[in-house]
Amino acid sequence: MPKKTIRDVDVQGKRVFCRVDFNVPMNGQEITDDTRIRAAIPTIQYLVQQGAKVILASHLGRPKGKVVEELRLTPVSTHLSQLLNQEVKQATEVVGDKVTDQVNGLKPGEILLLENVRFEPGEEKNSPELAKQIAALADMFVNDAFGAAHRAHASTEGIGHYIPGVAGFLMEKELAFLGDALAKPERPFTAIIGGAKVKDKIGVIESLLEKVDNLIIGGGLANTFIKAQGYDVGASLLEEDKVELAASFIEKAKQRGVNFCIPTDVVVADKFANDAETKVVSVKDIPAGWQALDIGPETVKADQQVIANSKTVVWNGPMGVFEMETFMKGTEAIAQAMVKVQGTTIIGGGDSVAAVEKAGVAEKMSHISTGGGASLEFMEGKQLPGVTILQDK
Numbered sequence: 115m116p117k118k119t120i121r122d123v124d125v126q127g128k129r130v131f132c133r134v135d136f137n138v139p140m141n142g143q144e145i146t147d148d149t150r151i152r153a154a155i156p157t158i159q160y161l162v163q164q165g166a167k168v169i170l171a172s173h174l175g176r177p178k179g180k181v182v183e184e185l186r187l188t189p190v191s192t193h194l195s196q197l198l199n200q201e202v203k204q205a206t207e208v209v210g211d212k213v214t215d216q217v218n219g220l221k222p223g224e225i226l227l228l229e230n231v232r233f234e235p236g237e238e239k240n241s242p243e244l245a246k247q248i249a250a251l252a253d254m255f256v257n258d259a260f261g262a263a264h265r266a267h268a269s270t271e272g273i274g275h276y277i278p279g280v281a282g283f284l285m286e287k288e289l290a291f292l293g294d295a296l297a298k299p300e301r302p303f304t305a306i307i308g309g310a311k312v313k314d315k316i317g318v319i320e321s322l323l324e325k326v327d328n329l330i331i332g333g334g335l336a337n338t339f340i341k342a343q344g345y346d347v348g349a350s351l352l353e354e355d356k357v358e359l360a361a362s363f364i365e366k367a368k369q370r371g372v373n374f375c376i377p378t379d380v381v382v383a384d385k386f387a388n389d390a391e392t393k394v395v396s397v398k399d400i401p402a403g404w405q406a407l408d409i410g411p412e413t414v415k416a417d418q419q420v421i422a423n424s425k426t427v428v429w430n431g432p433m434g435v436f437e438m439e440t441f442m443k444g445t446e447a448i449a450q451a452m453v454k455v456q457g458t459t460i461i462g463g464g465d466s467v468a469a470v471e472k473a474g475v476a477e478k479m480s481h482i483s484t485g486g487g488a489s490l491e492f493m494e495g496k497q498l499p500g501v502t503i504l505q506d507k
């Protein structure tokens with residue numbers, strides 16, 4: 115069922131709570147990739163032009179219900195203000211009397227950015243109390259946070275039980291593009307899954323095995339599969355309690371005839387640092403105490419071949435610790451392989467998009483999705499709570 119969008123409602127003079135996903139990659143207080151901020155600009159500008167009193171809210175990182183000074187949204191509001199060429203007022207809290215006063219002081223067309231919503235313990239618990247408090251700040255809820263739409267949190271879902279919710283332009287665009295591209299993907303259909311959120315992404319792999327022809331695994335996620343094949347992974351990132359599950363996926367892939375590409379070689383390092391001592395080893399020979407931080411050249415070559423023969427490729431999660439020059443070769447090589455695909459290429463995820471930007475090939479992709487976990491869950495065919503709660507057309 116299509117959802118109402120901001121075009122379908124009158125926001126003139128209304129207090130509009132607009133949830134965005136400004137969970138951007140940061141290096142200290144520096145934003146290293148502003149794709150997600152830029153992607154929300156059309157909705158924000160539309161609300162401003164229509165004379166709404168715009169209350170923006172986002173999470174940043176995973177502060178787990180506490181104030182974490184480094185995760186305040188100050189750098190984001192400064193940057194947003196530059197992009198919009200307009201003042202963005204900043205609240206130092208999410209809710210409370212001070213915030214209510216700031217909201218009451220807003221004139222049509224003005225913008226207030228609330229503090230990191232995950233500083234509130236009720237946010238991730240989807241506490242009705244917090245949702246009510248947030249809802250009380252506004253007349254209407256606009257969800258433009260596609261990247262967080264798979265989370266049923268107070269500011270992404272709970273609020274929609276108290277005030278009417280509609281989709282923003284980014285949300286609308288993401289749902290339309292991903293929906294069309296993945297309803298009947300041109301084959302061979304390849305998914306590339308990497309990154310570090312093993313717990314989040316391992317379940318997605320099972321569903322993808324039902325849909326894809328090739329599944330390429332890389333990044334920190336790969337270690338759990340390397341271990342499942344019976345090899346030691348030294349000091350690498352590993353989700354020990356998912357090893358058995360990973361083994362069952364390898365078996366399932368065989369039964370379904372899916373080409374499951376697990377790295378055969380990796381770049382290992384003696385420490386998690388750019389200046390670490392490194393070597394390329396077979397996954398059978400990862401030395402004790404060393405950690406795998408990138409895929410190796412043999413794996414790159416095999417993956418590139420699979421990608422080149424694909425007609426639809428979806429990529430989420432970098433192949434290595436691409437933030438460090440020493441471990442970005444695998445990610446860069448996969449990004450270059452994506453450019454050569456004669457078909458549809460979709461990249462999703464905060465860090466994956468940053469990696470593609472870093473490799474200078476972002477504009478060559480068919481679609482850059484602001485959702486990582488969200489785009490994966492959408493592809494799985496799951497209902498996204500942050501979408502379900504919005505009003506039907």
Ligand SMILES: Nc1ncnc2c1ncn2[C@@H]1O[C@H](COP(=O)(O)OP(=O)(O)OP(=O)(O)O)[C@@H](O)[C@H]1O
Nearest residue numbers: 309310311333334407434435463464465466486487
């Ligand atoms: N071998 C590895 N060991 C440890 N960390 C890794 C490894 N490979 C990649 N990473 C890290 O994974 C992180 C990105 O993972 P993540 O799963 O968050 O992807 P993402 O693209 O941001 O998706 P999402 O938007 O869903 O978060 C990067 O910071 C990168 O350094």
Ligand SMILES: O=C(O)[C@H](O)COP(=O)(O)O
Nearest residue numbers: 135137261262464486487
């Ligand atoms: O980066 C993301 O995928 C979204 O912003 C959601 O973040 P989360 O995985 O911490 O919920």
